[in-house]
Structures are given as structure tokens and as C-alpha cells.
Amino acid sequence: MVLLSTQNAWPFLLSAFLIPQLLCVARADVHFYDFVLKETNVTKLCRTKSIMTVNDSFPGPTIEVHKGDTVYVNVHNHGDYGVTLHWHGVKQPRNPWSDGPEFITQCVIGPGTNFTYEVIFSDEEGTLWWHAHSDWTRATVHGAIVISPEPGKLYPFSKPNDDKIIMIAAWYTEDLKELVDEAMIDGSDLPHSDGYTINGELGDFCNCSQETTHHWYVDYGKTYLLRIINAVMNAELFFAIADHNLTVVGMDGGYIKPIVTTYIMISPGQTMDVLLTANQSLGRYYIATRQYSSEDADVTGFDHNVGSAILQYRGNYSLSLSPVFPNATLPLYLDYGAALRFTNQLRSLASEDQPVDVPQDVSTRMFITVSMSEILCPNSSCTSVSGNKLGSSMNNISWVNPSLDVLSAYYRNLSGTYTTDFPDWPPSMYNFTGDDLPDSVDMTYQGTKVKVLNYNETVEIVFQGTNVLKGSMNHPMHMHGHSFYIVGIGYGNFDNETDPETYNLVDPPHVNTFGVPKNGWLAIRFTANNPGVWFWHCHLDRHMSWGMDMAFIVKDGGTAETSIRPPPAYMPPCMDMGSSDISMQISSIDQVEVQQL
Numbered sequence: 001m002v003l004l005s006t007q008n009a010w011p012f013l014l015s016a017f018l019i020p021q022l023l024c025v026a027r028a029d030v031h032f033y034d035f036v037l038k039e040t041n042v043t044k045l046c047r048t049k050s051i052m053t054v055n056d057s058f059p060g061p062t063i064e065v066h067k068g069d070t071v072y073v074n075v076h077n078h079g080d081y082g083v084t085l086h087w088h089g090v091k092q093p094r095n096p097w098s099d100g101p102e103f104i105t106q107c108v109i110g111p112g113t114n115f116t117y118e119v120i121f122s123d124e125e126g127t128l129w130w131h132a133h134s135d136w137t138r139a140t141v142h143g144a145i146v147i148s149p150e151p152g153k154l155y156p157f158s159k160p161n162d163d164k165i166i167m168i169a170a171w172y173t174e175d176l177k178e179l180v181d182e183a184m185i186d187g188s189d190l191p192h193s194d195g196y197t198i199n200g201e202l203g204d205f206c207n208c209s210q211e212t213t214h215h216w217y218v219d220y221g222k223t224y225l226l227r228i229i230n231a232v233m234n235a236e237l238f239f240a241i242a243d244h245n246l247t248v249v250g251m252d253g254g255y256i257k258p259i260v261t262t263y264i265m266i267s268p269g270q271t272m273d274v275l276l277t278a279n280q281s282l283g284r285y286y287i288a289t290r291q292y293s294s295e296d297a298d299v300t301g302f303d304h305n306v307g308s309a310i311l312q313y314r315g316n317y318s319l320s321l322s323p324v325f326p327n328a329t330l331p332l333y334l335d336y337g338a339a340l341r342f343t344n345q346l347r348s349l350a351s352e353d354q355p356v357d358v359p360q361d362v363s364t365r366m367f368i369t370v371s372m373s374e375i376l377c378p379n380s381s382c383t384s385v386s387g388n389k390l391g392s393s394m395n396n397i398s399w400v401n402p403s404l405d406v407l408s409a410y411y412r413n414l415s416g417t418y419t420t421d422f423p424d425w426p427p428s429m430y431n432f433t434g435d436d437l438p439d440s441v442d443m444t445y446q447g448t449k450v451k452v453l454n455y456n457e458t459v460e461i462v463f464q465g466t467n468v469l470k471g472s473m474n475h476p477m478h479m480h481g482h483s484f485y486i487v488g489i490g491y492g493n494f495d496n497e498t499d500p501e502t503y504n505l506v507d508p509p510h511v512n513t514f515g516v517p518k519n520g521w522l523a524i525r526f527t528a529n530n531p532g533v534w535f536w537h538c539h540l541d542r543h544m545s546w547g548m549d550m551a552f553i554v555k556d557g558g559t560a561e562t563s564i565r566p567p568p569a570y571m572p573p574c575m576d577m578g579s580s581d582i583s584m585q586i587s588s589i590d591q592v593e594v595q596q597l
């Protein structure tokens with residue numbers, strides 16, 4: 001059943017769709033994967049529970065490509081509930097149909113059905129990842145994507161001797177789907193994790209975990225390319241390896257100017273490529289990660305567990321000593337300064353071979369507050385905040401999932417699914433980062449509001465963090481379909497006269513996920529050159545569930561090459577809960593017509 005990366009499979013498909021592409025991109029290869037979603041029993045922290053997996057593995061299988069390749073992933077859902085998959089950071093030019101976020105570009109792949117994603121790589125190179133994009137299933141349904149340089153091309157650094165994937169995830173002892181479903185109904189807090197796994201294992205500092213700690217064996221003198229992925233649901237992370245320097249050379253599928261450091265801070269959704277030279281005494285060294293909490297120091301309910309693995313040198317030496325822990329280099333939970341010092345060093349490589357294309361002129365400007373908020377509850381019947389419900393918002397709008405995906409509604413020109421009035425500004429201007437904010441700024445309104453962009457518009461967004469409900473913290477914002485340049489970052493309220501003077505328009509990092517700093521602002525720029533419907537959201541799933549989401553529609557550019565590709569022959573049908581099974585049988589196009597009635 002499990003078929004990995006076979007280039008000669010499905011020749012009939014090749015002749016139908018791919019020959020034109022192969023003619024355009026001479027060296028692009030095509031790969032085929034089968035992903036079988038199913039429940040698997042796993043024992044951690046002394047308890048066995050069933051989790052959704054792909055191909056029985058946690059983390060799931062790695063997709064390996066060269067830059068510019070195309071991958072077909074046939075997802076067979078043998079699980080009990082519907083799931084979608086997303087190819088995080090893959091731009092998918094003109095192909096939003098395979099992007100994956102539920103209610104944005106598709107509806108779920110139902111149990112007993114399958115759907116084939118066509119994942120089109122373009123300028124990405126380095127490390128990305130894939131994950132489920134429906135409910136919180138991504139906790140266990142995720143895997144790495146390794147993108148090597150085109151055949152015959154070199155890395156912008158000496159070729160490493162080998163590479164190593166480090167996938168960091170959050171483990172929950174209880175049934176996560178049940179917990180989340182309950183909390184979303186009664187408005188209570190969403191669950192916190194019970195530990196952090198490295199390549200599927202919690203490591204020596206967690207109960208019942210010492211026997212299975214992940215070991216990475218290295219040879220003295222060799223240099224390795226670590227591909228570090230933060231797949232955690234709700235936490236930014238510090239990460240260090242005892243006694244070893246890390247040289248960060250890539251981020252989010254692009255190269256950066258090398259940063260030599262003893263630790264990194266990585267947000268959920270981000271990926272980092274890091275060189276490590278095994279140049280220390282033969283021995284064992286902990287690879288360790290712990291949460292970076294940007295919330296107020298009195299918010300202590302987060303997961304304090306340290307996830308660990310062991311870097312172990314090959315050779316003859318005594319294993320009687322305990323592995324060395326990065327006590328001096330792994331920052332503590334609340335070390336805001338350490339997070340900042342690392343983040344501030346990020347710069348694009350901006351070389352001749354890896355040029356940047358930062359929009360110098362801006363045609364569309366948005367100023368978006370990212371906030372914790374209150375959602376009005378009928379008769380003050382909720383218990384979270386003064387009779388109301390806790391929410392998250394952008395410009396005081398909390399996203400509500402539609403029942404038909406936005407992409408289908410847009411493509412078919414159907415009304416009633418979304419509106420195009422996502423505001424360019426918050427409803428009022430106030431001291432966003434102040435300590436005692438008036439209650440009047442707390443309230444958010446629920447809606448499915450998108451922002452429409454013309455093809456090739458150059459967009460600047462300033463995200464302004466707020467201290468509403470004393471809930472200021474970092475929000476790692478993620479964009480689908482595009483990477484964006486981080487042209488400015490600062491603390492306090494954005495000043496539209498002086499702050500733009502500090503912008504970096506020369507070598508800003510080019511990323512798909514980046515944190516709006518606690519009580520600060522983040523300025524980004526991108527060119528809307530990918531027609532489609534593209535989700536924008538906080539990659540803390542707690543905030544995504546509470547509504548810190550919106551979508552861009554990038555319109556077609558007037559030619560076939562600048563327009564959305566036609567939909568595939570089959571898209572999973574959308575159906576309301578309780579619809580008859582018959583509706584499962586009909587195609588998505590028919591389903592759209594059913595929804596119209």
C-alpha cells in the first residue's frame with residue numbers, strides 16, 4: 001500500500017498532464033506518494049492511546065524532491081473522521097486546489113475516500129513540511145519536506161557530509177480531538193500539551209520515556225545539515241545542542257546569511273536549516289528544546305517539559321558518563337531578550353544566485369491589529385470573559401469557517417459564503433500596547449471576510465500586536481501561497497512616519513511564518529503574483545481556532561499563465577453534518593450546485 005517516490009509509476013498520468021510541464025522546466029521530476037491515514041496505538045508517558053497517523057508513523061513520512069519538482073500525494077483516509085493536508089510553505093503557483101486548509105480551499109477527505117494532491121514546487125529550496133489542516137489533527141499528522149538544489153546545482157555553502165531531520169512536536173496524553181471539540185463548544189480554554197517530542201520521542205526527562213530517547217549518531221569531523229521543524233501546536237521553542245555551535249543557513253525554504261549561534265528560537269510553522277560540525281570530544285550531548293513563553297510572567301500554565309534527544313559520537317569511549325546538557329546555552333522559558341537577539345539577526349542571503357525581489361513601491365497598504373478579544377455571548381451566558389466568550393481577532397474580526405470552501409465559492413462566483421469587506425484598518429485607533437485599555441476595544445465581530453487583491457499588487461501589511469485583555473504575546477503569522485519579506489519589526493505602537501525609515505529593503509528575511517512581537521509590530525511586503533485563495537492565520541492553533549484568521553483572494557492577471565488553473569476532476573465534496581450519504585457520492589461541482597439551492 002505504501003509507495004514512496006517512484007518516478008515511473010502512473011505513466012498514463014504523465015502523458016496526460018505532465019509533458020507540457022516537463023517541456024517548460026527541463027529538469028523537474030515527478031514523484032508519487034501514497035499516504036494512508038489511519039488510527040495507530042502509541043504508548044508515551046506511561047499511557048497508550050490511539051492517534052491519527054500517516055502510514056503508521058509518527059512523525060509521518062518525509063517527502064524528498066529537488067527544487068522545481070512536482071509531487072502527487074494520494075491520500076487514502078482509513079480513519080474515522082475527515083482530514084485535509086497542507087504543504088506548508090510550498091507556493092503552489094496557480095494551484096490553490098491542492099493547498100489544503102479546510103473551508104478555505106477544500107472540504108475534508110471523508111473516511112473511506114481518497115484525494116490526490118498535486119504539490120507544485122517552484123523557488124523553494126531547503127526544508128519545509130506538510131501537515132493536516134483540519135481541526136487539530138496536525139498534532140500527529142505531519143512530516144518533513146526536503147528540497148535539494150536542482151541536479152547539478154550547489155548549496156550556497158560547502159556540501160555537508162550528511163543531513164538530519166529534527167521534527168519537534170507536542171504530545172497530549174488525552175484524546176486531543178475530544179478535548180478540542182468540547183472546549184470549542186463550551187468556550188473553555190483549549191488544551192495544553194504534556195511534553196515535546198523530538199522525532200517522535202519525549203526523551204530522558206519525561207516519565208516512561210528514557211528507553212526510547214531518540215539517538216543521533218555522528219562521526220567526529222563531519223558536518224551535518226540539520227533540518228529543524230517546529231510542528232508544535234501552540235508554542236514557540238528554544239533549541240540548543242550541548243557544547244556545539246549551530247550555524248543557521250536557511251529558513252522556511254530559502255537561504256539566509258549564516259548566523260553562528262548557540263541556540264535558536266523557532267516558531268510553530270517555521271523551519272530552519274542549520275549546519276553542525278561534530279568537533280567536540282567523543283561523547284554524548286543532549287539535543288534539547290523547551291517552550292519560549294512570550295506571555296506575561298504570571299501566566300504559568302504552559303507546558304514546562306523539556307524535550308530531548310541525544311547526539312552520540314561513534315567510536316570507542318566509555319558511556320558511563322551522563323550526556324552533557326546545554327545548561328549554559330538553552331534559554332529559559334521567559335527569556336524575551338534571547339528570542340529577540342536571535343530573531344534580529346535574520347537576513348536573506350541576497351546573493352547573485354539567490355536574489356531578493358523586495359517590493360520597493362507599495363500599491364496596497366493594510367494595518368492589522370492582532371488581538372485577543374471577547375465574542376459577544378447571547379444573554380451573557382458564557383463563562384470565559386465577563387459573560388462572553390474568549391476569541392482572537394484581526395482588526396476586530398474573528399474568522400468564522402463557512403460550510404462551503406471559499407475557493408469553490410470564488411471560482412464558481414457563488415454568493416453567501418464569504419464577503420469581501422475585510423477592513424484595511426482596525427475599527428478604532430487607541431494605545432494598542434497600553435496597560436489599561438478601555439473595555440470598548442475588547443469586542444470582536446464574527447465573519448467570513450476576505451481581502452481581494454489584484455494580480456501583481458505590491459502589498460505592505462503592518463501587523464500591530466495589542467495588549468487587549470492583557471493578552472499580549474508573540475503571534476507567528478503564516479501566509480499560504482506566498483512568502484513575504486520582513487521589512488520592519490519594532491516594539492510599542494507603530495509610527496507611520498518614523499518607523500518606515502528603519503525598514504530593511506535590501507536583504508530582509510523571506511519567510512512564510514514570522515512572529516508579530518509581543519506588544520510590538522511587524523511590517524511585511526509581498527507581491528500578489530499567485531492567483532488563488534490563500535489563508536492567513538496565526539500558527540498557534542489555539543488562536544487559529546479562536547478566529548485569528550483571514551484569507552486573501554488574488555485575482556487572475558488576464559492571461560492563462562496568470563490565472564488559476566482549472567479545478568481537478570474531483571474535489572472532496574462539502575456537506576453539512578447530517579446530510580445523507582448520497583451527497584458523498586457526487587462530485588464537488590455538483591455539490592456546489594446542491595448548496596446553491
Ligand SMILES: [Cu+2]
Pocket residue numbers: 474475476538539540543548
Ligand atoms: Cu497568535
